Amino acid sequence: MNRRRRAALLAILALLVTGALTGPAQADDLGNQRAQAEKQQAATDQRLADLRTALDETGAALADAYVALQGIQARIPQAQQELANAKAVFAAAQQKAAQIQDQLQAARVQEAQLAKDIADGDAKAQRTRDSVAELARQAYRGDVGLSSLTIVLDSHSAGDFVDQYAALTTALRTQTRALDDLQQLGAMNRNRQSRLAAVRAQIAALKSEADQKVVEATAAQADAAAREAEIQTLLVQQQQQTAIFEQQKAGELAQETALEAERAALEATIKDIIQQQVAAEAAARKASGKPSQPVGRGFLAYPTAVPFITSSYGMRFHPILHIWRLHAGTDFRAYCGTAIMAAASGTVQWAKAVPGYGNQVMLNHGVVNGNVLWTSYNHLSRFSVGSGQFVHKGDIVGYSGSTGDSTACHLHFEVYVNGSTVDPMSML
Numbered sequence: 001m002n003r004r005r006r007a008a009l010l011a012i013l014a015l016l017v018t019g020a021l022t023g024p025a026q027a028d029d030l031g032n033q034r035a036q037a038e039k040q041q042a043a044t045d046q047r048l049a050d051l052r053t054a055l056d057e058t059g060a061a062l063a064d065a066y067v068a069l070q071g072i073q074a075r076i077p078q079a080q081q082e083l084a085n086a087k088a089v090f091a092a093a094q095q096k097a098a099q100i101q102d103q104l105q106a107a108r109v110q111e112a113q114l115a116k117d118i119a120d121g122d123a124k125a126q127r128t129r130d131s132v133a134e135l136a137r138q139a140y141r142g143d144v145g146l147s148s149l150t151i152v153l154d155s156h157s158a159g160d161f162v163d164q165y166a167a168l169t170t171a172l173r174t175q176t177r178a179l180d181d182l183q184q185l186g187a188m189n190r191n192r193q194s195r196l197a198a199v200r201a202q203i204a205a206l207k208s209e210a211d212q213k214v215v216e217a218t219a220a221q222a223d224a225a226a227r228e229a230e231i232q233t234l235l236v237q238q239q240q241q242t243a244i245f246e247q248q249k250a251g252e253l254a255q256e257t258a259l260e261a262e263r264a265a266l267e268a269t270i271k272d273i274i275q276q277q278v279a280a281e282a283a284a285r286k287a288s289g290k291p292s293q294p295v296g297r298g299f300l301a302y303p304t305a306v307p308f309i310t311s312s313y314g315m316r317f318h319p320i321l322h323i324w325r326l327h328a329g330t331d332f333r334a335y336c337g338t339a340i341m342a343a344a345s346g347t348v349q350w351a352k353a354v355p356g357y358g359n360q361v362m363l364n365h366g367v368v369n370g371n372v373l374w375t376s377y378n379h380l381s382r383f384s385v386g387s388g389q390f391v392h393k394g395d396i397v398g399y400s401g402s403t404g405d406s407t408a409c410h411l412h413f414e415v416y417v418n419g420s421t422v423d424p425m426s427m428l
Contacts, residue, residue: 104210111199304333332410332413374416
């Protein structure tokens, strides 16, 4: 698998797996929350490793089709959620815009009423000022008595005095009331002016908010349209990619059947060769009276300088083909071109391309504790040994690659005891 496709696969698998694992933290403190997050991450990493390992034994064409289909299928619900979100934003923006328009209309009505009240107040104040001015003019002309002494001097009789005094009192009362009214009108209009300024500031703010909601609604509507178009495209792509995937899957299943037959033939060849060694060793053991002993742990050396296991020996469920099959060795992380070393001294049985395994070096280590021991090094990019050559433990037999059924550079290391695979970790 090339780097770009592998990165895409990891991103898709992460999306699929972490979606099932991520949830609200239940811990009561930050320490427990961090521990929970680390536990979830470890589980995610393990599941990713298992899925990645299963795909490492998959043909590139099927893996490509799987990655593409999973990418489309993972994107569809995201796009649908984004569409729902965009529609919700659009509806909320429209609702808010309608509310703002109602508020704006009410503010404009209030503005008009305040402007009218101010105008009416100004007119009334002007009339009051005119009235006070007229009283002042009358007093200046002498139409209104200025004091009680003037009234006394000018009065011709008691009745005349009473009439002039009453007129003066009324005039003064009218003038005082007019001045009070004028002062009150001034205060009321100043208050109205302040309220009018506040209302106009509110109107300006509401207009700005309304304009912003129009922008938001337009953007949300465009986003919704884009998501709808994307979903339609994705549905078409999903249908097309599903057909491609099913075609590749059918081909892979047919190839799997053929490969199983080839592997069985390979194992038969190995057992035929080993049988001769087993028979000879059995005769020797019988003559010596010594029973066979298991090959001890630690007899084999790690085949890579920095051993990092990516997949262990055991049964695996293939996530694409939906079949169980034996992962008959241990996978080590080995970047492309990494030197691969002999786990023990022995003779190169062959160094050739083998179906499924790619470039394979098979080492015959002879008889160990009464058991015939072989090891194989698979998916190599190139060889550094040839058939019949003797190698010592630690000698370089080849360089890691991704030949055969492999989607990324790594080493698939197998151990055969008397012709059957065993868990390499039991001897490393």
